[in-house]
Each structure stands twice: as structure tokens, then as C-alpha cells.
Amino acid sequence: MRVTVEGLVFRRGRRRVLDIPALEFIDGQTTALVGPNGSGKSTLLRLVAALERPDAGSVFLGDRRAGPAEARESVAFAFQQAVFLSGSVRKNMEMALALRGVRGSERATRIAEAAAACGIEPLLHRDALRLSGGEAQRANLARALSLRAPVTLLDEPLSGLDAPSRRQLLHDLPLLLRRFATTTIVVTHDRDEALRLSDSMAVLIEGTVRASGPRADVYGNPPDIESAAFMGYMILPSEGGFLAIAPRGLRHGPGDHCFEMHVDEVIDLGVRREAWGTVAGVRTSVGLPAEGPAPGRTLVVSASNRALKRFGKGEGRAADVH
């Protein structure tokens, strides 16, 4: 099911939290909604789920304007904070399916299927309020997926997980989403998560959509400095504007665009070495061959044409660049 946003304005008090003239979440795709904290990502999810009412404009689920009835039919929502009612995980999943009008025999099938896919079968009999962070997130996800809703909303699905659980779920989640959900919107402030999980991306900064489209297009062509900085580009001041170098886009040695790096420290990692220092005052690092002479106080580093973007002074606020 396609999700579209038209002329959406949402205010909290006098503050305009969201202002989105148009945005589309393509049917059957996973779209990562990315942006810094407070950019309005979770609020947009709440508007899609009809948990908030827009001050202007609309969200459409398919061809129908999103309201509580439409959300009940079409939306599954895994909140950032995995919340449960008292009782076992199975009881919680049964309750969710019962509220959606799924019959008893069908409920058991769906619970078994979602539990197996999310690896929570051993947790089904456990008290849902006593799960660890990782277990709770998986159970939260399984409950959402068991609804088989045309639209699945995941708000920071990997937050609060320890590193091994996060790695595992980062691997499993795209497979699960492809198997269970048709249209998925994942909110994250972590660009790596966004890149791993999504087909498309929408960058939301200060309540406005700065870029949206296929993942490679958005990541490879950030529209402004703030979007570039959020996606991990290194921003360097240059004559008449700024240069943005893609993450891991800086190489040791000459290339299309050369820079001088002032080396502070060289870390020997056995299989390779890393030189840490500053380029035009911005702290960064480049990989060095494992063998070779120790670098001097300065190094020549470079970025390819593909890895470097130029922005004029008016294409972003330098003060926000980090």
C-alpha cells in the first residue's frame, strides 16, 4: 500500500514541527526516514498512524485519508519503546491480533510464524514485562509483523540493543521486512542502519524533507550541507562555499582533489595503520599501508570526483556543519 503525504503541516504550540508539501512512500518498499534528533521523524510516523491530527494537509493510506479507522485496518506500529501489557509474550501477541479481529485458529498460526521468523519462540511463554532490551525489541517486532498490515511503521527498531543483538537484528530485519511487510517506514537517526535496512531514504531536517528517493541517489547526492553532514560527509570550508567528502572517501596519496593532512597520531593495527589528524581544521583519519616509512608531520590525501560534492554559501548553514 502506497503512503502519501500532501501539504502536511503539524504544529506543537507555536513551533512548526513538520512542513512537508509532498512525500511518497512507495508500495512494497522499505523507506528509511532519517534525520537528527528532534527533526520530526517520529511525529510523521504518528501522523501516518493517525495518532496525531495534522494542522493542515493529509496523509493518505492508499487512496484513503489516514484516520483512526484506516490506521486500524492498515497500520502496524512498533514503537521505539517496546511496550507490553502484563502477561506472557504470547498473550500480548494474541491480544494484538484479537483487537484486529483475527480469529482464534488463525491467531495461533500467525504467532507461530512471526515468532519463528523473529527468533522469539522460547520467549512466548515468558512474562513480557521481564524481557531484556534485545528480547523485548524482537517481541515488539514479532507482534507488529504478525498483524500482516499493509503498512508497517518501525520507530528506531534497533535502539537500546547491545552490540551483538543489534548486529544480528540488522542482518535479520531486511529479510523479515521483505517476507512480512509490504510497505515499511523505518525511523532512525543512524545513517548506517538506514543504509542497511532501506530501499529508499527520506532525509528530514527541522521538519522539512531535504531529500527523498532511492537510497543510492539520496546518499550519493545530498542536496545541502546539513543533509551531507548528517549522512557522515566531512565538510570542509572552501573558496566560495563548502566541500563535502563522502564517508571513507578520503584516501592516502594524490588523486582528483588533493588536500594536506596535518598528522597528530599514527595507530598501528597490525594489518594496517591509521593516520589521525586534521584536514583544513577538520579532524579525520586515513588508512595507510601496513608497511612503509612512518609518515611525516604532513600527508597528502585526496578524494575522487565521485566522493566530493561542492556547495555554495547559500546551500546550508555553515554554523550547523560539524
Next chain:
Amino acid sequence: MDALWEGLKEAVRLIVSGDAQLREIALRTIFVSGTATLLAMGSGVPAGYALARGRFPGRTVLLGFVNTGMGVPPVVAGLIVWLMLVRSGPFGDLELIYTKQAMIIAQYLISLPLVLGFTAAAVQALPPELPDLLRVLGAGPLRRLWLLSREAQLGILAAIMAGFGSVISEVGASMAVGGNISGDTRVLTTAIVLSTSRGENANAMALGIILLAMAFAVNLVLTVVQQRRRRR
């Protein structure tokens, strides 16, 4: 210590002898305070839920009023009800003054802020995403109220216990609007005051012990329900 001991002996004697007057006063006490608490529960729990979950202008001020109401002395509540129900008052025509109904109204007003305030606090202590989750899943307002009240059961039972405790032990309001009429509006607390004023200390002590035992019995039942839920 003698008064306490004599009171205890008198209490046992009154209970064992099946004193008709005592039974009548004890049953009336349970009826008046129990009805007031049930009414406060019926209206205070949904109102507390609405106050906890609602977003409307003046909510904080309203919550402030409720919290203030939790500390209003029963005699003041009784005075207000008396002024409303007395023959020259705005509701004098109802002829409720010095009746059990007047006592129930006064006790209801005493326990309502406690039930409402503690319920609001208990519901607010739930994860804020829980009501949203239930809404997205399709639970209607009554279903949400029921499910969330079950989740906040520990706090809501504490609210009901606080409400009941406040009215079964109060004397000022019952005296003001009930009048302590023998065989009609006399309850244990007003009977204790009367016995004390007559110098019947052992009798007063006995009534006090029976009052405490009754309050303990009711609260024990509620506590068992509350703690059974906690163990689950």
C-alpha cells in the same frame, strides 16, 4: 493502658453478645462509606484516567484542584455539603439534610479527589506508548480504559483503599450532615464521639477497635487482590 484493656474486653463482649445496636451501626457505617467509595470509584477512576491521558486547556489547574482536594479536611467538606443541603440552602427542597444520603454525598466528595488523584498518578506512571499502541491496534475508548486500568491496577487499588480509608474514619462531615441520629444516621465514628463526650471510655474504645477491625478487613481483601496481581 487500663482504658485500652477495658475497651478490648468491652469490644469482645459486644461482638460475642451480638449487640443489635452495634450491629446496626456497624452495617450502616459499611453501607454509607462503602457506597460513597463505590461512587467515587465509578466516577473517579474514569475521570482520573481522562485527567492523566487528556490534553485540554486547564488540565494542570484541574490537577492542582484535585491534589488540593486530597487534603481538604472532612469537616470542611461536611460544612460545604451542609450549606448546600440545609433547608435554606440551594438544595434544601430535596430534604436530604440529616439523612444517610447526605452522609454519602459528603463522604463521596471527600474520597473522590483521593481516588481521582491517585488513579491519575497510576495511569501516568504507565509507559506513554501503551495507550497509543492500544489505539493503533484498534481498541476503542472503553476497551482502552479497561486494559489500562488493569495495568494500573496496583495504583488504582491503592487509590480505592485511600478513598475508603478517608471516609470510614472521618467524623466531622458525618456529624455535620448526618446529625448522629440514633437508629438513622449514627455511624461508628459519630458513636465514638458521643460515647467519649458521655465519659463512656470503654464503650468508645470498643467501638474504635471494631471500626479498626472493619477497616482492616476491607483493606485486607483489597490488599490480597492487589498483591495477587503483583505476584502474577
